[in-house]
Amino acid sequence: MKKFGGPAIFFDRNDINTDEIIPAKYLTEITKTALKPHLLEDLLLDGKAFDPTAPALQNANVVVARENFGCGSSREHAVWAFEVNDINVIIAESFARIFRQNMFNCGILAIQLPKEDINKLFAIEGDVAIDVDMSKCEMTATSTRGGEPVVCSFDMNSFDKDLVSAGGWLAYADQKF
Template sequence: MKTFGGPVLFLDRSDINTDEIIPAKYLTEITKQDLQPYILEDLKLEGFDPKGEKLKHARVVVSRANFGCGSSREHAPWVFEVNDITCVVAESFARIFRQNMFNCGMAAIELPKADLDQIFSHAADADAAMSIDIAAQTLTVSGGGKQQTFSFELSPFDKALVMAGGWVDYADTKY
């Protein structure tokens, strides 16, 4: 099972699409690793630098509603995976993106807007970090000397996929 948690990258916008996560011009790359330098290259968001230190160190992304909308492609979760980002927390996800995250053994955690607003209060904290306990279905955000814990729900199947490390590892143990 992957490790979940670490420094947080806050992307305070809804409707971040798969073309912004990994531009289509890179979909011809041969390996997942080849996608690594192009993560979020086309994302336009005030104060965001796709080549900046925050992204390089991030292990969790926190965003708003409808994350991963647009084209259905596995490349979007893959580019997070090869950049050691194993969890995205948002109000909602595009269905295919969300399932591709679970299939890759990564977490796509949905929280209500009110909880996300509280988490976004840590966006200015240079030390903002999150720990995620998949088994207990809780996440704890800390920074600026404050700490808050939130509960989330995953379906039993999605939780099993994440805990197994993804669809292939899950299938190896079940079939």
């Protein structure tokens, strides 16, 4: 089974949309690899451009954000850009419905948590690593500065869990059919 988790990067913002995740001008690319350097290049945080070459993003396997993550158009390219950059978990208070399903279809874990739990994650000081136990539907966030880990439970239906565990829809279909 695929391992989910790793170093996390935090985006303290609501409504991060698919145009910010991967700009529309790259939708003509025919490989996922071509999307890799353009992940989040149009993201604005506090009115300032985010640097997509930032080491925190280059080393991250987990993204933590606020609500309505992945809103905008329904294109799958936004999820592919995370996939090709080794992001295997996105945690948010809520997701755009189609974006969330595209994540599961590509074998990326979407964890939806209540605002209180999201606030606990954002309150952790230092660099954060997140480990996910799919069998328990539980995630644990730890800081390089020590302190008590933050443990959160999440809900996930069995079909989406099977999709993600298999590595996405194609891998799931190969296993089942």
